[in-house]
Amino acid sequence: xxxxxxxxxxxxxxxxxxxxxxxxxxxxxxxxxxxxxxxxxxxxxxxxxxxxxxxxxxxxxxxxxxxxxxxxxxxxxxxxxxxxxxxxxxxxxxxxxxxxxxxxxxxxxxxxxxxxxxxxxxxxxxxxxxxxxxxxxxxxxxxxxxxxxxxxxxxxxxxxxxxxxxxxxxxxxxxxxxxxxxxxxxxxxxxxxxxxxxxxxxxxxxxxxxxxxxxxxxxxxxxxxxxxxxxxxxxxxxxxxxxxxxxxxxxxxxx
Amino acid sequence: xxxxxxxxxxxxxxxxxxxxxxxxxxxxxxxxxxxxxxxxxxxxxxxxxxxxxxxxxxxxxxxxxxxxxxxxxxxxxxxxxxxxxxxxxxxxxxxxxxxxxxxxxxxxxxxxxxxxxxxxxxxxxxxxxxxxxxxxxxxxxxxxxxxxxxxxxxxxxxxxxxxxxxxxxxxxxxxxxxxxxxxxxxxxxxxxxxxxxxxxxxxxxxxxxxxxxxxxxxxxxxxxxxxxxxxxxxxxxxxxxxxxxxx
Numbered sequence: 001x002x003x004x005x006x007x008x009x010x011x012x013x014x015x016x017x018x019x020x021x022x023x024x025x026x027x028x029x030x031x032x033x034x035x036x037x038x039x040x041x042x043x044x045x046x047x048x049x050x051x052x053x054x055x056x057x058x059x060x061x062x063x064x065x066x067x068x069x070x071x072x073x074x075x076x077x078x079x080x081x082x083x084x085x086x087x088x089x090x091x092x093x094x095x096x097x098x099x100x101x102x103x104x105x106x107x108x109x110x111x112x113x114x115x116x117x118x119x120x121x122x123x124x125x126x127x128x129x130x131x132x133x134x135x136x137x138x139x140x141x142x143x144x145x146x147x148x149x150x151x152x153x154x155x156x157x158x159x160x161x162x163x164x165x166x167x168x169x170x171x172x173x174x175x176x177x178x179x180x181x182x183x184x185x186x187x188x189x190x191x192x193x194x195x196x197x198x199x200x201x202x203x204x205x206x207x208x209x210x211x212x213x214x215x216x217x218x219x220x221x222x223x224x225x226x227x228x229x230x231x232x233x234x235x236x237x238x239x240x241x242x243x244x245x246x247x248x249x250x251x252x253x254x255x
Numbered sequence: 256x257x258x259x260x261x262x263x264x265x266x267x268x269x270x271x272x273x274x275x276x277x278x279x280x281x282x283x284x285x286x287x288x289x290x291x292x293x294x295x296x297x298x299x300x301x302x303x304x305x306x307x308x309x310x311x312x313x314x315x316x317x318x319x320x321x322x323x324x325x326x327x328x329x330x331x332x333x334x335x336x337x338x339x340x341x342x343x344x345x346x347x348x349x350x351x352x353x354x355x356x357x358x359x360x361x362x363x364x365x366x367x368x369x370x371x372x373x374x375x376x377x378x379x380x381x382x383x384x385x386x387x388x389x390x391x392x393x394x395x396x397x398x399x400x401x402x403x404x405x406x407x408x409x410x411x412x413x414x415x416x417x418x419x420x421x422x423x424x425x426x427x428x429x430x431x432x433x434x435x436x437x438x439x440x441x442x443x444x445x446x447x448x449x450x451x452x453x454x455x456x457x458x459x460x461x462x463x464x465x466x467x468x469x470x471x472x473x474x475x476x477x478x479x480x481x482x483x484x485x486x487x488x489x490x491x492x493x494x495x496x497x498x499x500x501x502x
Contacts, residue, residue, distance in 0.1 A: 007351055014342045071338035077305050079355050080328035254266075254306040 004089035025105020055133040059154040062137030067147040098130040118204040125197040135242035182217040193238040262311035273458040284435040286445040289455030331401035337392035341381025366394040446478040
């Protein structure tokens with residue numbers, strides 16, 4: 001398993017994508033740190049960028065990685081190794097690389113110019129979102145035999161969770177504005193990992209008051225340990241569910 | 256050694272293997288023949304666990320293949336088209352494969368030497384020609400001294416010298432008492448290298464016995480005409496089926 005992971009990572013480091021991604025993240029972080037001295041504003045801006053970019057990069061990179069490494073996967077499947085290990089080593093390698101790029105990319109400027117708890121939460125949310133969308137990407141990859149189709153599905157999932165879902169929720173809230181919707185919106189939020197990450201961040205920033213009555217409700221809910229645990233647990237489910245489904249399919253897939 | 260029991264496999268609507276049963280014994284060398292799309296490669300891939308059958312089971316040394324991975328260390332596999340990570344170098348590939356089987360200490364690098372792969376160990380696998388890639392596949396298949404050798408069109412794409420080297424190696428391993436499965440369309444190679452003939456037709460075993468009995472049944476004393484006769488029979492069988500279905 002660790003040998004497989006080693007060779008998967010080795011191949012990835014060579015592809016130079018990791019370096020470019022890290023550099024890009026460093027540049028983004030540096031430019032935002034230059035704009036403001038207020039750490040709260042910095043983390044808010046970084047969050048807005050991260051919440052869009054990290055899932056996108058993760059989805060596209062994980063899909064292309066799977067198909068570019070199909071040869072390697074096929075080669076390994078003819079060897080005396082477990083299928084589960086082949087799959088997990090590839091998935092873990094992708095998640096590790098994406099997380100490392102993010103942590104180094106955002107962490108380096110933070111190290112230089114200082115950080116607070118909200119920025120650390122930001123890193124954590126970024127790592128989790130990378131894992132969630134890598135899982136989605138692998139799920140799309142094992143169910144299709146065509147790279148273009150798999151990338152299409154991954155991108156659709158990204159568009160759905162990042163853009164479309166919020167529109168649907170807003171529409172719902174406007175349509176049923178006369179009813180108490182706090183609990184409903186809470187549930188709706190749980191059904192979207194990107195929203196979940198965003199709200200966890202916003203709670204740290206103490207600007208939930210800007211979100212009106214619902215924001216106040218969230219603040220109350222999330223400041224309780226139960227709320228944080230529930231949100232964290234749901235996010236973990238979002239990490240595990242797609243990956244597990246992909247693993248089940250991978251075990252039965254023909255190569 | 257390997258027994259295939261009532262294996263069926265469908266790709267979509269296409270039935271590639273139909274209720275397929277066969278036994279492979281140690282010490283024999285099997286020629287697997289059949290027209291394109293008759294299920295040769297699928298059969299090999301099910302033996303390796305790369306394709307998972309819809310029904311039936313495959314036993315290697317009496318242990319079911321499904322959910323097992325250790326048995327693969329008994330098998331040396333040379334794929335029809337060797338596909339390797341493009342960024343990796345030949346030397347690294349061999350080092351990695353050895354690393355994947357740490358329990359095996361003795362290696363058979365005869366083919367590596369004869370194909371002069373050592374000299375090219377810094378070449379990236381993505382830049383290799385088809386023939387060199389075949390040489391790499393062949394060297395890998397023999398590297399771990401496996402009991403079973405599965406060779407999918409081993410001589411396709413190799414130059415005449417390399418073909419002779421590989422054939423000599425296969426004969427040597429055959430003498431050593433290994434189980435060898437070869438698929439090929441080159442009948443003269445098969446006649447040289449095997450003693451059992453298996454003819455597949457549309458996912459079914461049409462013929463499986465020794466080459467002598469094949470010659471006897473077909474009333475031919477040479478291998479190629481005997482196979483040609485088999486092919487004619489399969490065609491007849493097909494037309495017979497069709498005419499029945501129109502009644």
